[in-house]
Amino acid sequence: MSLQNQIKAWLALLLVLGLLLWLLRGIMLPFVLGIGLAYLLNPIVEKLTRIGVHRGPATLMVMLVVVILVAALILTLLPVLVQQAFGLVRNIPGYFQQLQAFLETQVPRLELWLGPQRMQELETGLEQLFTDWIGLLTNVTGQIMQQGMGLISILTVMIVTPVVAVYMLMDWQRMVDGIDSLLPPKHKPEVRALLADMDVAFGGFLRGQGAVLLILAAYYGVSLSLAGLHFGLAIGIIAGLFSFIPYLGSFLGFILSIGVGLVQFWPDPIMISVIVVIYMFGQLFESYFLYPKLVGSSIRLHPVWMMFAIFAFGLLFGIVGVLIAVPLAAISGVLIRWAVSKYKTSPLYLSGEVLGSDSNPAAKDTDAGTSV
Secondary structure, eight states, X not given: OOHHHHHHHHHHHHHHHHHHHHHTTTTOHHHHHHHHHHHHHXXXXXXXXXXXXXXXXXXXXXXXXXXXXXXXXXXXXXHHHHHHHHHHHHHHHHHHHHHHHHHHHTHHHHHHHXXXXXXXXXXXXXXXHHHHHHHXXXXXXXXXXXXXXXXXXXXXXXXHHHHHHHHHHHTHHHHHXXXXXXXXXXXXXXXXXXXXXXXXXXXXXXXXXXXXXXXXHHHHHHHHHHTTXXXXXXXXXXXXXXXXXXXXXXXXXXXXXXXXXXXXXXXXXXXXXXXXXXXXXXXXXXXXXXXXXXXXXXXXXXXXXXXXXXXXXXXXXXXXXXXXXXXXXXXXXXXXXXHHHHHHTSHHHHHXXXXXXXXXXXXXXXXXXXXX
């Protein structure tokens, strides 16, 4: 098969896989979560097998520990979190109205500072912002309920996900060996190196970014709760869990916290300052410690490309698309860097360099004469 036909075949295969994923997006969530969980837990199972534990018992032991930890977390944290989250969504329209009324009381001061024309533009913009946010929150809540994120769907995910993870963990090495046996012997070393780079990028996101999300969610949730902010736990966890989208998590949490804080604490500037300091420290902690230490350069993706991938896959595949967007973008980045490196060693690129250097012999002679 010629190279052109191979490229066409691979593109057709990718197109079919994308179409299949889009058609099955409604049932993909527990399977995507199960595969991701198996990928996360496989290194632990591998360590147990190295010390003499068979893979089956090692898998069951690891999954049992995970199930116990998740169950304990659900029983202790989930009721409070759900209560605060629903309370926050229910009270946001009222908070917006109170915040708007508060800003209107500050109009005389702002008008002296901004001037009448800019003040009018600010009032119009804020009114539109409040209207848009209320509509957005209503639509998001409705979409979540329409997509089946009710009790039955949650129970299905909680049951199917660990089952998928167990089967994947038990057969993991067999699947890896099967894929390795399909590699062309001539290109096997190069493909193995490429797959190893993909594993670094994929693992860097799942393990590193996952740890960053959990640490930030715990930090913001605990800090805002200790500060006495209403719905602080829910707002903090939202800020932490959305931090995988660059700047969105901290920005969303900061806006919610400041809005609730102004209504709750004003005119106490100290508590407002405490909330600002919490987010400033969290941003510095994430940027200069957590991300470099836990994720590092494994993903190597520009933030704009990450945001585009998340929104594009989310639009096409819903919540499943949001979950797979950054890992697939990281893998795509590896493939693009590999393709660029191959191009730079190809005759097409090298001949271009030769042509470019020899395209103006008169200039070369002039340079030679000048150097003499």
